[in-house]
Amino acid sequence: MSDATPSKVLVIDDEPDVTGLVAYHLKAKGMAVEVVNDPLRSIGIARSFLPDLVILDVMMPGLSGLQVCRMLRSDPKLKKVPIIFLTAKVEESDRIQGFEAGGDDYICKPFSMKELMLRVQSVLRRAPEGLPLEAGRLEVGLIVLDVDRHVVAVNGMPIELTATEFKLLHLLMERRGRIQTREHLLVHVWNYETEIETRTVDTHIRRLREKLGTEAAWIETIRGVGYRMAERRPPT
Numbered sequence: 001m002s003d004a005t006p007s008k009v010l011v012i013d014d015e016p017d018v019t020g021l022v023a024y025h026l027k028a029k030g031m032a033v034e035v036v037n038d039p040l041r042s043i044g045i046a047r048s049f050l051p052d053l054v055i056l057d058v059m060m061p062g063l064s065g066l067q068v069c070r071m072l073r074s075d076p077k078l079k080k081v082p083i084i085f086l087t088a089k090v091e092e093s094d095r096i097q098g099f100e101a102g103g104d105d106y107i108c109k110p111f112s113m114k115e116l117m118l119r120v121q122s123v124l125r126r127a128p129e130g131l132p133l134e135a136g137r138l139e140v141g142l143i144v145l146d147v148d149r150h151v152v153a154v155n156g157m158p159i160e161l162t163a164t165e166f167k168l169l170h171l172l173m174e175r176r177g178r179i180q181t182r183e184h185l186l187v188h189v190w191n192y193e194t195e196i197e198t199r200t201v202d203t204h205i206r207r208l209r210e211k212l213g214t215e216a217a218w219i220e221t222i223r224g225v226g227y228r229m230a231e232r233r234p235p236t
Contacts, residue, residue, distance in 0.1 A: 007124050008032045010051035012042045012068060013086065014060040022055060025113050026120070039063035043071050046078055053124055055116075058087035058098065066101045073102040073162075080163055082123045086111065099203040104164050105190075106200075122191040138173040140229055143215050145173055159211050164189065168204055172219060172229040181226040201226075 009031050011019045019035040026033045034049045036042045039060045046054065054072065058065035065085060072078045082104040087094065095106045105119050138145045142155040145166075152159050152169065161169065168189050172180060182201045190200070205227055209216035217234040219227055 006030050006032045007053065008034070008049060008051045009053045009055060009120065010034050010036065010042075010046055010049055011055045012036045012039060012060075012065070013055075013057035014039065015057070018057070018086070021113070022116065025117060029117060029121075031120075039065075039068055042068050043075070046072060046081075047075065050077065051081055053120060054081055054083045055120070056083055056085055056103075058085055058089060058094075066097065069098075069101045069103055079160060082163055084116075084119060084123060086116075096199070096203055099200065100207065102162065104162065125191050138170070140173050140176060140218055141215050141233060143169075143173070143212060143218065145170055154212055154215050159213075161208070161211060164204060165208050165211070169208060172227065176229040177231040179222050179226055179228045183226075185226065 009026050011022050011026070011033060012035075013019045013022075014037055016037050019037060023033045023035050034045060034051070036045050040062050042063070056065045056068060060068075065087070069083055069085075072081060072083065083102065084105040084107060085098045085103045086107055086109060087098070088109045098106045104123055107116060107119060136147050138147070144153045146152070147170070150166065152161055152166065168185065171185070171188060185201050205219060205221075209219055212218070218230050220230050220234070222228055
């Protein structure tokens with residue numbers, strides 16, 4: 001029997017049938033689970049539970065999942081917790097909205113429980129504590145990524161990145177000058193071995209560039225292929 005501390009998952013959905021079913025399968029995987037059916041209570045419970053992952057419904061009365069996500073991202077203790085959205089909204093614009101709010105993954109209802117469990121395990125593997133990162137620090141232009149401390153600074157000022165954004169930036173900086181296809185990034189950052197929406201990569205790159213500010217141009221788009229961290233300072 002393993003002595004490892006079980007991963008803690010918070011499930012937020014106004015439908016008790018959904019939270020009950022998801023909780024059952026998570027517990028069967030050995031995870032510690034807390035469920036919330038009232039979104040107005042979700043932030044308070046999240047602060048006391050301090051989950052490793054949040055599974056969050058989008059369409060809820062009183063407080064939408066997007067609002068809850070933004071509140072989690074603004075809380076110092078919860079801002080880096082990975083979030084998987086569950087929603088009946090299937091349009092591409094809805095998925096993009098979810099990613100832009102700070103979500104790490106997006107699953108449409110009705111969903112396969114097997115797929116959800118695989119997504120949960122994938123997201124937990126890329127959370128900060130589980131990142132297979134090398135010791136040291138990387139520098140590109142005015143961007144400094146400290147692997148040991150898991151922090152990024154631009155021109156001496158720290159910036160806040162999600163776990164996924166940090167791993168994405170780390171991979172691009174570590175493989176500077178080499179083109180990274182969208183498919184390669186999906187496998188090595190998202191841990192997906194099957195084809196999913198490559199728009200996921202584009203959305204996260206856009207968010208990352210916004211946070212890098214004046215240094216955003218270091219990330220080059222290779223049309224029809226993917227992205228690359230430039231070897232020389234891009235023209236201004």
